[in-house]
Amino acid sequence: MKVAIIGMGSVGRGLIEMIATKDLGMIVTGIADSKSGIINEHGIDLQKALVRKKETGLCGDPKIKAMEVVTNAKYDVLVEVSPTNAETGEPAISYMKTAMQRKKHVVTSNKGPIALAYKKLISLAKKNGVELRHEATVAGAIPVFHTIEHGLAGNEIYAIYGILNGTCNYILTRMADEGLTYEQALLEAREMGYAEADPTYDVQGIDAAIKLVILANTVWGNGVTLDDVDRTGINLLTPDAIRLAEEEDCTIRLIAEADRRTDLLRVSPRIIRKNHPLVVNGTLNAITIVTDMARDITLIGRGAGSVETASAIIGDLLFIATCYDRRS
């Protein structure tokens, strides 16, 4: 199977390393980053590309733009792993549309296009007879969509709730374990590389809300948007509040919840029993799926990371390879 990859950051590099070292039956025919691109229909030398990226900051030729790779490279699947743009979803939406109009499958970890334009993109995929898969957009390595779509096929999904933001979970874990203030824990999260320089998206619950919107749209097709989510962040929490919860054998976690029966969509810090299955530590994510037949299923795993996210992308790629049997 031929793959073109747009974005060679943390996720893109993790994916390229795994394709280069594991026998996955994939060859990469195109790569692009923000400033360069490379096309080779016989397969790019991935080790060389990784070294070049590390040494020069460019994956290929600065004259080749990402859109040219999308339009001209020969591939079966476009992997879109450029940065999330939560306002417009661009330029990723245009990359995806172009690929699907060429009747190419798309696999992405990019939350922007899926949160903003899922309906349009999925109907374009259907129209062109291709797959649009986005396992990596929610909860990193956790195969939540595969679980719902295949493992829980035939179940009615009543509700989905859980911990979808590793940065917040890390901060709350540290506040609880060490009695740190929110500011101290945030500083530590930054030093560990778990929080961005501008942590707004994470700590105000926007990232978790975007993932909730993606879950609801994918599972129920209900067309909800970020504005429909009732959202409260963790930035005003005090260590005292966590201590007060702990006196009752509870703690506080940022919980995202979507309930189809009540149309509830909410991200908020909640008091939760310490022995509740969703109480995971550090940057872990956890999701409970509530269904009619299987009842509750809880998945726990890494919500981010280079190779961890690549795992979800590879799961999607191999699913497509199996369904369409187009191994190279």
Place this chain on the structure above:
Amino acid sequence: MKLEMKDSPGQLVAALKPISDVGGNIIAVIHQREPDSTDDTLSVQIVLELPEKKIDSLIELLHKADVHIQRIGHERLLYRRTVILIGHLMHTDLSDTVDRIDTTGFAEVSELAMSMPAINERSSSRLTIKSVTRDDMDRAMGILHKVANEKDLLLIEPLEEMA
């Protein structure tokens, strides 16, 4: 439970005493002078928490005290929910916040724990609210949401199981 007693000063006390004697906890006492009642009896509705299996001894004690039981609610479960409030709690009149729940008649703040950091910093408090029914609890939460909004407090609710 709904009790009927003579409308005389000592009567209510006489009715309430057996409750504490059996280890019960009175949550609310609601007087109801029925409009059409011509005689001198008084109807009182008492919401109480009772140790399991103590109801029989309570009934016996009440009988002895000459208090007539009109109705006993069917093992009414008591709803209990603990929330945390963060903000300028004293500044925004915490006792008023508590009163807004207590004056409803259907819910009350039964426990309050509070941390007081340096002056002018936001404080945190844990409130346990009790009510007779789930609906009442939801109504009480609705009020708390409104108060928290008005007073710019952060309200943290427990995660309810969704199944």
